[in-house]
Amino acid sequence: MVQFSQENLLKVDKIIARYPEGRQKSALIPLLHLAQEQYGWLSVETMDYVASLLSIDPIEVYEVASFYSMYNLKPIGKYMFEVCQTGPCMINGSDDIIEYIGEKLNIKPGETTADGLFTLKTVECLGACGYAPMMQMGKFYKEHLTKEKVDAIIEECRAKAN
Amino acid sequence: MGRKLLLEKAHVEGIRYFDTYRREGGYRSVEKALKTMGPDDVTEEVKKSGLRGRGGAGFPTGMKWSFLAKPEGVPRHLVVNADESEPGTFKDRYLMEFIPHLLIEGVIVASYALGSNTSYIYIRGEYAWIVDILEQAIQEAHNNGFLGKNILGSGFDCDIHVQRGAGAYICGEETALIESLEGKRGNPRIKPPFPAVKGAWDRPTVVNNVESIAAVVPIINEGGEEYAKIGVGKSTGTKLISACGNINKPGVYEIDMTISVEEFIYSDEWCGGIAKGKRLKACIPGGSSVPILPANLLLKTAKGEQRMMNYESLADGGFQTGTMMGSGGFIVFDEDQCVVKHTYTLARFYRHESCGQCSPCREGTGWMEKLLLRLDKGQGKMSDIDLLWDIQSRIEGNTICPLGDAAAWPVAAAIRHFRDEFEWHITNAAEAQVRNFGLAHYADVREVVPA
Numbered sequence: 168m169v170q171f172s173q174e175n176l177l178k179v180d181k182i183i184a185r186y187p188e189g190r191q192k193s194a195l196i197p198l199l200h201l202a203q204e205q206y207g208w209l210s211v212e213t214m215d216y217v218a219s220l221l222s223i224d225p226i227e228v229y230e231v232a233s234f235y236s237m238y239n240l241k242p243i244g245k246y247m248f249e250v251c252q253t254g255p256c257m258i259n260g261s262d263d264i265i266e267y268i269g270e271k272l273n274i275k276p277g278e279t280t281a282d283g284l285f286t287l288k289t290v291e292c293l294g295a296c297g298y299a300p301m302m303q304m305g306k307f308y309k310e311h312l313t314k315e316k317v318d319a320i321i322e323e324c325r326a327k328a329n
Numbered sequence: 330m331g332r333k334l335l336l337e338k339a340h341v342e343g344i345r346y347f348d349t350y351r352r353e354g355g356y357r358s359v360e361k362a363l364k365t366m367g368p369d370d371v372t373e374e375v376k377k378s379g380l381r382g383r384g385g386a387g388f389p390t391g392m393k394w395s396f397l398a399k400p401e402g403v404p405r406h407l408v409v410n411a412d413e414s415e416p417g418t419f420k421d422r423y424l425m426e427f428i429p430h431l432l433i434e435g436v437i438v439a440s441y442a443l444g445s446n447t448s449y450i451y452i453r454g455e456y457a458w459i460v461d462i463l464e465q466a467i468q469e470a471h472n473n474g475f476l477g478k479n480i481l482g483s484g485f486d487c488d489i490h491v492q493r494g495a496g497a498y499i500c501g502e503e504t505a506l507i508e509s510l511e512g513k514r515g516n517p518r519i520k521p522p523f524p525a526v527k528g529a530w531d532r533p534t535v536v537n538n539v540e541s542i543a544a545v546v547p548i549i550n551e552g553g554e555e556y557a558k559i560g561v562g563k564s565t566g567t568k569l570i571s572a573c574g575n576i577n578k579p580g581v582y583e584i585d586m587t588i589s590v591e592e593f594i595y596s597d598e599w600c601g602g603i604a605k606g607k608r609l610k611a612c613i614p615g616g617s618s619v620p621i622l623p624a625n626l627l628l629k630t631a632k633g634e635q636r637m638m639n640y641e642s643l644a645d646g647g648f649q650t651g652t653m654m655g656s657g658g659f660i661v662f663d664e665d666q667c668v669v670k671h672t673y674t675l676a677r678f679y680r681h682e683s684c685g686q687c688s689p690c691r692e693g694t695g696w697m698e699k700l701l702l703r704l705d706k707g708q709g710k711m712s713d714i715d716l717l718w719d720i721q722s723r724i725e726g727n728t729i730c731p732l733g734d735a736a737a738w739p740v741a742a743a744i745r746h747f748r749d750e751f752e753w754h755i756t757n758a759a760e761a762q763v764r765n766f767g768l769a770h771y772a773d774v775r776e777v778v779p780a
Contacts, residue, residue, distance in 0.1 A: 197493060253416045258575060292416040303455055
């Protein structure tokens with residue numbers, strides 16, 4: 168059964184208190200972030216749980232969760248490489264980086280490795296144009312990517328997972 | 330060396346933290362405003378400064394504030410737009426990441442002017458680590474009596490909350506941002522009513538860009554008239570420019586808008602010239618949505634005058650031979666870059682980011698993307714160029730929000746200035762296919778328009 172941790176439940180109350188009384192739906196986007204941090208992705212069950220916390224209809228959660236690109240509506244790997252492919256990153260070789268990661272992990276954009284460790288995703292502009300090419304990994308940015316840097320990141324992830 | 334008002338202290342060690350920021354003269358504007366000025370006086374100073382909104386539209390900030398409805402007993406809000414999702418633009422990130430108290434200080438002063446007791450910073454969701462930095466800065470300001478109840482004994486209460494978006498460029502549009510803040514899809518609202526009358530939770534709301542709010546600090550410290558003396562014409566004060574692409578020194582620079590585009594690109598103080606000794610081909614000087622200009626029109630206006638880094642000079646000639654300052658996202662292209670390929674990536678971006686409310690935008694962006702992909706892959710037809718022109722002209726001005734224009738302008742400018750390059754992709758199809766610019770990974774996962 169889906170249930171926020173005690174720590175997250177305390178956060179829920181604080182988040183709802185940011186908004187005017189009776190406008191608790193405003194907490195939906197932060198709560199979906201919280202749910203995704205706890206579960207890694209947003210299942211229908213998780214979204215229904217968030218709806219119940221905010222006393223809104225589940226459809227209100229589905230339509231928001233499916234609109235924003237940062238929410239995962241299906242399971243992803245332990246590490247997700249979100250590689251920017253927009254103009255400034257493209258100029259600086261993001262296509263090559265995407266292709267290299269794909270070859271290295273034997274997956275295509277949108278896929279997860281068989282061991283469930285890595286997901287590769289292409290994304291549109293992440294606001295790191297001066298530090299291109301780049302990707303987002305969890306909460307942080309990995310910038311000025313080279314093939315060597317990609318190798319090191321993958322190895323580091325594998326080492327952490329073991 | 331240009332004058333620095335925002336980033337002057339950005340390199341001071343520890344400036345991210347309250348104690349250092351305060352020691353370096355931080356929060357003086359809050360003291361001055363709350364102890365010696367009334368809210369309307371603050372707005373008046375911002376008007377005198379001539380500050381234009383730094384998010385891209387360039388609307389006068391003080392005038393925007395003066396439009397705020399102030400019905401009795403109805404709370405009002407300041408919402409800081411930190412969504413920053415325009416390709417080429419990463420200036421607000423720099424400011425928030427390295428000197429967050431400057432933004433917090435500006436929010437307090439602006440909130441005082443607007444009568445906002447609860448203000449929000451809406452930040453793009455991907456800047457997750459900056460959320461932590463801002464929240465720490467807010468907590469420090471609280472701990473030191475600059476936020477919370479009865480700030481500095483002035484009777485003014487103010488709280489600031491940080492709201493993370495979740496990945497949607499459209500939420501940089503102020504009404505879409507408000508929808509998102511209310512926990513909905515980021516669908517722009519039809520205006521009027523404007524946010525100043527009916528904004529967040531139907532309350533009067535001002536939405537301002539991060540850089541605009543940060544600029545309030547030096548305006549109050551030095552006075553609006555002094556601020557207006559910096560720069561030139563209606564381009565007063567300083568402007569943050571985020572420079573990227575094929576240059577030697579990508580980064581965020583603060584300029585006083587009196588330097589030329591040529592100086593900005595080639596001077597060691599700024600971009601340091603074109604990387605690898607290549608020649609300059611073109612530039613998008615104000616974020617991806619503003620028109621691209623070929624080198625000759627970028628460095629000199631159509632009248633043969635030197636093009637300057639300010640609102641008026643960049644716009645000189647209108648869209649036929651000029652462009653816009655926009656957000657200051659400065660993307661430089663060297664001679665090896667393919668305009669068709671670049672235009673395709675932008676069309677893909679805008680198709681991806683269209684909220685889908687308006688048919689011209691929803692359908693038109695996807696159509697342009699497919700046509701551009703076909704042209705880039707050397708599978709296009711000559712009639713595709715005119716078709717592209719026709720599609721972009723039917724999107725522009727026909728949508729609820731400016732995303733339609735933002736999608737149409739790059740395509741129009743690329744065809745206007747680089748039509749020969751589009752034609753080359755058709756007449757040299759075999760070579761274009763060989764070049765193919767690394768699209769192999771893409772063709773596997775996305776529909777390609779049949780030739």
